[in-house]
Amino acid sequence: MTQQRRADGSLRHLLTLGELTRAEIESLLERAQHFSRPPGAPPARSDALAGITVANMFTEPSTRTRVSFELAARRLGADVTNLEVMLSSRVKGESMLDTIFTLESLHVDVFVLRDAEIGVPATVAANVAPHVSVLSAGEAHVAHPTQGLLDALTVLQQKGRCDGLSMAVVGDIRHSRVARSAYHAFRALGVTDLRIVAPPGMMPDDTEFGGCPRETDIVRGIDGCDVVMMLRIQKERFADADIPAGDDYFREYGLTTARLAKAKPDAIVMHPQPMNRGVEIESAVADGPQSVIRQQVANGVAVRMAVLETLAAPLAARRH
Amino acid sequence: MTQQRRADGSLRHLLTLGELTRAEIESLLERAQHFSRPPGAPPARSDALAGITVANMFTEPSTRTRVSFELAARRLGADVTNLEVMLSSRVKGESMLDTIFTLESLHVDVFVLRDAEIGVPATVAANVAPHVSVLSAGEAHVAHPTQGLLDALTVLQQKGRCDGLSMAVVGDIRHSRVARSAYHAFRALGVTDLRIVAPPGMMPDDTEFGGCPRETDIVRGIDGCDVVMMLRIQKERFADADIPAGDDYFREYGLTTARLAKAKPDAIVMHPQPMNRGVEIESAVADGPQSVIRQQVANGVAVRMAVLETLAAPLAARRH
Amino acid sequence: MTQQRRADGSLRHLLTLGELTRAEIESLLERAQHFSRPPGAPPARSDALAGITVANMFTEPSTRTRVSFELAARRLGADVTNLEVMLSSRVKGESMLDTIFTLESLHVDVFVLRDAEIGVPATVAANVAPHVSVLSAGEAHVAHPTQGLLDALTVLQQKGRCDGLSMAVVGDIRHSRVARSAYHAFRALGVTDLRIVAPPGMMPDDTEFGGCPRETDIVRGIDGCDVVMMLRIQKERFADADIPAGDDYFREYGLTTARLAKAKPDAIVMHPQPMNRGVEIESAVADGPQSVIRQQVANGVAVRMAVLETLAAPLAARRH
Numbered sequence: 001m002t003q004q005r006r007a008d009g010s011l012r013h014l015l016t017l018g019e020l021t022r023a024e025i026e027s028l029l030e031r032a033q034h035f036s037r038p039p040g041a042p043p044a045r046s047d048a049l050a051g052i053t054v055a056n057m058f059t060e061p062s063t064r065t066r067v068s069f070e071l072a073a074r075r076l077g078a079d080v081t082n083l084e085v086m087l088s089s090r091v092k093g094e095s096m097l098d099t100i101f102t103l104e105s106l107h108v109d110v111f112v113l114r115d116a117e118i119g120v121p122a123t124v125a126a127n128v129a130p131h132v133s134v135l136s137a138g139e140a141h142v143a144h145p146t147q148g149l150l151d152a153l154t155v156l157q158q159k160g161r162c163d164g165l166s167m168a169v170v171g172d173i174r175h176s177r178v179a180r181s182a183y184h185a186f187r188a189l190g191v192t193d194l195r196i197v198a199p200p201g202m203m204p205d206d207t208e209f210g211g212c213p214r215e216t217d218i219v220r221g222i223d224g225c226d227v228v229m230m231l232r233i234q235k236e237r238f239a240d241a242d243i244p245a246g247d248d249y250f251r252e253y254g255l256t257t258a259r260l261a262k263a264k265p266d267a268i269v270m271h272p273q274p275m276n277r278g279v280e281i282e283s284a285v286a287d288g289p290q291s292v293i294r295q296q297v298a299n300g301v302a303v304r305m306a307v308l309e310t311l312a313a314p315l316a317a318r319r320h
Numbered sequence: 321m322t323q324q325r326r327a328d329g330s331l332r333h334l335l336t337l338g339e340l341t342r343a344e345i346e347s348l349l350e351r352a353q354h355f356s357r358p359p360g361a362p363p364a365r366s367d368a369l370a371g372i373t374v375a376n377m378f379t380e381p382s383t384r385t386r387v388s389f390e391l392a393a394r395r396l397g398a399d400v401t402n403l404e405v406m407l408s409s410r411v412k413g414e415s416m417l418d419t420i421f422t423l424e425s426l427h428v429d430v431f432v433l434r435d436a437e438i439g440v441p442a443t444v445a446a447n448v449a450p451h452v453s454v455l456s457a458g459e460a461h462v463a464h465p466t467q468g469l470l471d472a473l474t475v476l477q478q479k480g481r482c483d484g485l486s487m488a489v490v491g492d493i494r495h496s497r498v499a500r501s502a503y504h505a506f507r508a509l510g511v512t513d514l515r516i517v518a519p520p521g522m523m524p525d526d527t528e529f530g531g532c533p534r535e536t537d538i539v540r541g542i543d544g545c546d547v548v549m550m551l552r553i554q555k556e557r558f559a560d561a562d563i564p565a566g567d568d569y570f571r572e573y574g575l576t577t578a579r580l581a582k583a584k585p586d587a588i589v590m591h592p593q594p595m596n597r598g599v600e601i602e603s604a605v606a607d608g609p610q611s612v613i614r615q616q617v618a619n620g621v622a623v624r625m626a627v628l629e630t631l632a633a634p635l636a637a638r639r640h
Numbered sequence: 641m642t643q644q645r646r647a648d649g650s651l652r653h654l655l656t657l658g659e660l661t662r663a664e665i666e667s668l669l670e671r672a673q674h675f676s677r678p679p680g681a682p683p684a685r686s687d688a689l690a691g692i693t694v695a696n697m698f699t700e701p702s703t704r705t706r707v708s709f710e711l712a713a714r715r716l717g718a719d720v721t722n723l724e725v726m727l728s729s730r731v732k733g734e735s736m737l738d739t740i741f742t743l744e745s746l747h748v749d750v751f752v753l754r755d756a757e758i759g760v761p762a763t764v765a766a767n768v769a770p771h772v773s774v775l776s777a778g779e780a781h782v783a784h785p786t787q788g789l790l791d792a793l794t795v796l797q798q799k800g801r802c803d804g805l806s807m808a809v810v811g812d813i814r815h816s817r818v819a820r821s822a823y824h825a826f827r828a829l830g831v832t833d834l835r836i837v838a839p840p841g842m843m844p845d846d847t848e849f850g851g852c853p854r855e856t857d858i859v860r861g862i863d864g865c866d867v868v869m870m871l872r873i874q875k876e877r878f879a880d881a882d883i884p885a886g887d888d889y890f891r892e893y894g895l896t897t898a899r900l901a902k903a904k905p906d907a908i909v910m911h912p913q914p915m916n917r918g919v920e921i922e923s924a925v926a927d928g929p930q931s932v933i934r935q936q937v938a939n940g941v942a943v944r945m946a947v948l949e950t951l952a953a954p955l956a957a958r959r960h
Contacts, residue, residue: 040451042371042639043427051682053711063403064422070401071373071426081710083703098914102704105937106711107683131680274418297425319682360771362691362959363747383723384742390721391693391746594738617745 003125010314013125013134014307016143017184025188029153031306036153036299043071043301048309049078051319055108056082058137059115064273065137068297069112072304078110078312100124104132110312114138133311141175146307147272148181150299152189154292155227157299158268163190168215168222168263170197170253171231171280174204178231178272183209197221199253202237218253225263229270230255233280249279256282260290268292323445330634333445333454334627336463337504345508349473351626356473356619363621367397368629371639374398375428378457379435384593385457388617389432392624398430398632420444424452430632434458453631461495466627467592468501470619472509474612475547477619478588483510488535488542488583490517490573491551491600494524498551498592503529517541519573522557538573545583549590550575553600569599576602580610588612643765650954653765653774654947656783657824665828669793671946676793676939683941687717688949691959695748696722698777699755704913705777708937709752712944718750718952740764744772750952754778773951781815786947787912788821790939792829794932795867797939798908803830808855808862808903810837810893811871811920814844818871818912823849837861839884839893842877858893865903869910870895873920889919896922900930908932 004013004020017025035044054073058066066082073080083103100111111128113121114137121143125134138144155162167186173179173196186194195213196204203214215221222228233249260269269281269291277283286293324333324340337345355364374393378386386402393400403423420431431448433441434457441463445454458464475482487506493499493516506514515533516524523534535541542548553569580589589601589611597603606613644659646652657665675684694713698706706722713720723743740751751768753761754777761783765774778784795802807826813819813836826834835853836844843854855861862868873889884892900909909921909931917923926933 037427039425040449041427043373045371051685053683055707064419067375067401067403067423068426071399074399079711079714081707083707095915095917098917099704101934102913102937103707105679105934106708106941107677107681107938129680273422275415277415277418294421294425297422298427301426357747359745360769361747363693365691384739387695387721387723387743388746391719394719593742595735597735597738614741614745617742618747621746 011310014145015121015136017145017148017181022188028306032153032302035302035305043075045075047077049076049312049316052078052109052312052316053107054078054080054110055103056112068300069304072301073308076305097127112137116140118142131315141177144177144181146303147178148185150296150303151182152185153299154296158292165191165226166193167191167227168195168197168225169229172202172233173198174202176231195221219259219262222263225267227268228263230281255285257284260285331630334465335441335456337465337468337501342508348626352473352622355622355625363395365395369396369398369632369636372398372429372632372636373427374400374430375423376402376432388620389624392621393628396625417447432457436460438462451635461497464497464501466623467498468505470616470623471502472505473619474616485511485546486513487511487547488515488517488545489549492522492553493518494522496551515541539579539582542583545587547588548583550601575605577604580605651950654785655761655776657785657788657821662828668946672793672942675942675945683715685715689716689718689952689956692718692749692952692956693747694718694720694750695743696752708940709944712941713948716945737767752777756780758782771955781817784817784821786943787818788825790936790943791822792825793939794936805831805866806833807831807867808835808837808865809869812842812873813838814842816871835861859899859902862903865907867908868903870921873916895925897924900925
C-alpha cells in the first residue's frame with residue numbers, strides 16, 4: 001500500500017495509480033498542466049532534474065513511449081541513458097536485479113521500466129537504494145500509470161471535469177494495462193459511469209473493474225457517453241480467445257462514424273496508440289473532429305515531466 | 321515544385337535538390353563552408369538550434385550517416401533523439417504517419433528520415449504541421465540531397481568551381497540515389513560534361529539524366545575527366561541485372577591506378593562510402609593522393625549543419 | 641611497447657595494462673579515486689572534456705559496460721555517440737578502418753572499442769590521426785584494461801595496499817580478458833602471491849601468467865587469500881573443454897560460503913559481472929558481507945573518467 005511513498009508520505013515510485021488518492025492524482029495533473037504546451041509552441045523546459053541520471057529501460061519495441069520519457073527527462077535537465085538492457089542481459093543470463101544494482105552503482109537515480117513480465121517494477125522498487133525512484137512505463141497487462149494520467153489530463157482539458165461523466169472503454173479489456181490504469185485514474189477522479197465494453201473472450205475476470213457496467217455490444221456500450229476510449233487490439237489474441245478476427249472484429253467492434261453518433265454529440269474519442277486503423281477504429285473517426293488522440297500524446301510528455309519531477313525533486317533538491 | 325519552400329520562398333524541407341536554384345544551392349554550400357573545419361581541428365559549434373528537437377529516423381543500417389546527422393544537429397545545440405522507429409512500429413503495424421504525428425506531438429521540430437521506400441519523405445512533408453521541417457537522409461534510389469551537396473562542396477574546395485568541369489559518375493547509376501542527387505547538384509552548378517558510366521544493365525532509363533553522355537566502357541568514360549565519382553555496387557544486384565559478378569566486375573569496371581591515369585593528372589576521386597574495396601575501387605586508388613573520400617565525409621557534417629540551420633532557423637528565431 | 645604513448649611519454653591510447661609502469665597505474669588509480677563517490681552521492685562531474693567527441697563502439701551485447709563508458713564520458717562534459725557500428729557496417733561489407741576513418745572525419749576524438757576479434761584496438765590505434773585516442777573496452781580474451789584498473793582500485797580501497805597480498809583468480813582463466821588485465825594490474829602493484837585456479841581445460845598455456853601458482857582445486861586455491869576474484873563462466877564453453885557442466889561446475893568450482901571460509905576471515909570477494917548465480921558463485925556469497933562486487937561497478941565509472949581524462953586532456957587543453 002505505502003510502498004510507492006516515502007516515510008513523509010511523498011511519492012517515491014510510481015508503479016500503479018491504484019494506491020493514489022484523488023488529491024495526489026490531481027496534484028500530478030495540475031503539475032502536468034503546468035508543463036503542457038500547445039502544438040508548435042516550444043516545449044516546457046526546466047532544470048529541476050539537473051544532476052539527476054535517468055535510465056530508460058525498455059524491453060518491448062515501443063519507441064514512441066521511450067522517446068516520450070526520454071524527451072521529458074531531458075527537458076527537465078536530467079542526464080538520460082537508453083537501454084534495451086534486459087534483453088541484452090538475458091542473452092548472457094544476467095539476473096534482472098544484478099543489472100539494476102549495476103546501474104545503481106553507476107549513479108542512476110531514476111529507473112523508467114517497461115517490461116512484459118508482471119511484478120518487475122515492484123521487485124525493482126523494493127530493492128533499490130533509498131534515494132532511487134522507479135517509474136513504470138508499462139507493466140504487462142497490469143498497469144501503465146503515466147498513460148492513465150495522460151488520459152485523465154486529456155479528459156479534464158476537454159471536459160473541464162471528470163465528475164459525473166459517462167465513459168466507455170472498448171476493446172481487449174482483459175489484456176489491457178491501459179484500461180486498468182484508466183480505471184484507477186477515472187474512478188479516483190469521480191467518473192461513476194465507467195463502462196467496459198468487450199467481446200466475451202476479452203472481458204476481465206469478475207473480480208476486476210468493480211463498479212463498472214459490462215457490455216458486449218459496442219453500440220449499447222457507448223450510448224450517450226461523454227468519452228469513448230478505444231483500446232489497441234493485439235491481432236495475435238484473436239485466435240486465443242475465440243474472437244472474431246480482422247474484418248469481423250471491425251464489423252462487430254470497430255468504432256465507426258455511424259456508431260460514434262450513438263455517443264453524445266460532443267463526445268471525445270481517445271486511443272492510446274498505436275492504432276490498427278480499420279480494425280478497432282475507422283480512420284475517419286481517428287482523424288475526425290471528435291478525436292483527441294494527438295492531444296493524448298502531447299499530454300504524455302507533460303505528464304511524464306510532472307511525474308519525473310515529483311519523484312526525483314527531493315533528491316535533486318538535496319543535491320543542489 | 322514549391323512543396324519544399326515556405327510561402328516567403330525560404331527552404332522549409334529538403335527532399336531533393338532537383339527543385340533548387342543554383343543560388344539556393346550555392347547559398348547552402350557557402351554556409352557549409354562556414355561550418356567546415358580541417359581534420360583534427362575542433363568541429364564548428366553554434367547554438368542556432370537551441371530549443372529545437374530533431375528526430376533522427378533511420379530504417380536502414382546506416383550508422384555512418386546517422387552519426388553524421390546526429391553530430392551535426394547536436395553541434396548546433398539541438399536536442400536529438402535517434403529512432404529506428406519505422407522498424408519497431410512496423411512490428412506493431414502502426415502506420416508511418418501515426419508515428420510521425422506522435423513525434424510531432426512530442427514537439428519534434430525536424431524529422432531526418434531515411435527510408436527505403438519511395439515517397440516517404442514527401443508524404444511526411446505534406447502532412448506535418450507548418451512549423452515542422454523534413455530532411456531526407458536518403459530515399460530509395462531517388463534522392464540523397466545532403467550527399468549531393470557534400471559532393472559539390474568537395475569539388476568546389478578542390479577545383480574552385482564546377483563550371484566547365486568534366487565529370488564521370490561510374491557504377492550502378494540505375495539504382496543510385498547518390499548519382500541522382502549528384503546530377504541535380506552538378507548540373508545546377510554548371511558541370512556540362514557530366515558522363516554516366518555503367519554496364520548496360522545498370523544504366524538508367526532514357527528519360528533520366530537528360531543531357532548526360534552515356535558510356536559503358538569505364539576507360540572511355542573517365543577519359544580526360546576532372547572528377548571521377550565511383551558508386552558503391554550492391555553485390556546483390558549482380559544477379560538481377562545480368563552484370564559481371566565480383567572479380568569480373570572489378571576487371572571491367574573497377575577503378576584502378578592504371579585506369580585513373582586516363583583522367584586528367586589532377587583528377588580527384590570520390591566515393592560516397594562505404595566502399596567495396598577490390599570490387600568497384602582498388603585500395604591503392606581509394607587511399608591514394610587523388611582520393612578526396614575522407615574530405616567528403618568531413619563535408620557531410622558541415623553540409624548537414626548548414627541544411628539543418630537553414631531549415632529550422634526561422635522556427636528557432638521565433639522561439640528565442 | 642610505446643605504441644600506447646605519445647612522444648612525450650604521456651598516455652595516448654589504453655589497449656592493455658601490460659605495458660604500463662607501476663607509477664602510471666598508480667597515477668590513473670589516484671585520479672580515479674578523485675572521481676570516486678559513495679553510493680547515493682551525486683556523481684563526480686567536470687568539464688575537462690568539453691568539446692571532445694567520444695564514439696562508443698560496441699559489437700557485443702554489453703549494455704552495462706557501454707553505459708559505464710557513456711556516463712563517464714558525459715560526466716566529463718564530452719559529446720558521446722553510441723554505435724553498434726561494426727555490426728551494421730559488416731552488413732554492408734564496409735571494412736573496419738573505413739568506418740573508423742569516416743568517424744574520424746566527423747571529428748570523433750576518442751574511440752571506445754569493444755570487439756570480439758583480437759587485434760582490433762591495436763589496428764585502430766595504429767591508423768588513427770595523431771590527435772585521436774583509442775580506449776579498449778574489452779578485446780577478445782586478451783585485455784580489458786579498465787576492468788583491471790577498477791579491480792585494482794577496489795582492492796586498494798578495501799585493503800589499503802596491494803603489496804604482499806594473496807589473491808586467487810578462479811574460473812575460466814584461459815578465455816578471460818578480465819584475468820589477463822587483473823594479472824597485469826596486480827603484478828605491477830606488488831601482489832606476489834597471485835594464484836590462478838581453474839579446471840585443467842580452462843588453464844592458460846604455460847607461456848602465460850608467469851610467476852602465478854596454478855591450482856585446479858578451488859579450496860586449496862583460495863586457502864588463506866586476502867582477495868578471491870571469481871570469473872564469469874561462459875556456459876557454451878563447458879562442452880568445448882571437457883568441463884563439468886552446470887550443477888557439476890558449481891559443485892566443483894562454485895564459490896560457496898563454506899569454501900570462502902578457507903580464505904582469510906577478512907577476505908573480499910570480487911566478480912566482474914554479470915554473474916551466473918548458482919554456477920560460479922553462490923548468491924549468499926555474491927550478496928554477502930565479504931562481497932565488494934557493487935563497489936567494483938561504481939569504481940568502473942570513476943576509472944573510466946580517469947582514463948578518458950588522461951587520454952584526451954592534452955587535446956582538450958589545446959582546444960580550450
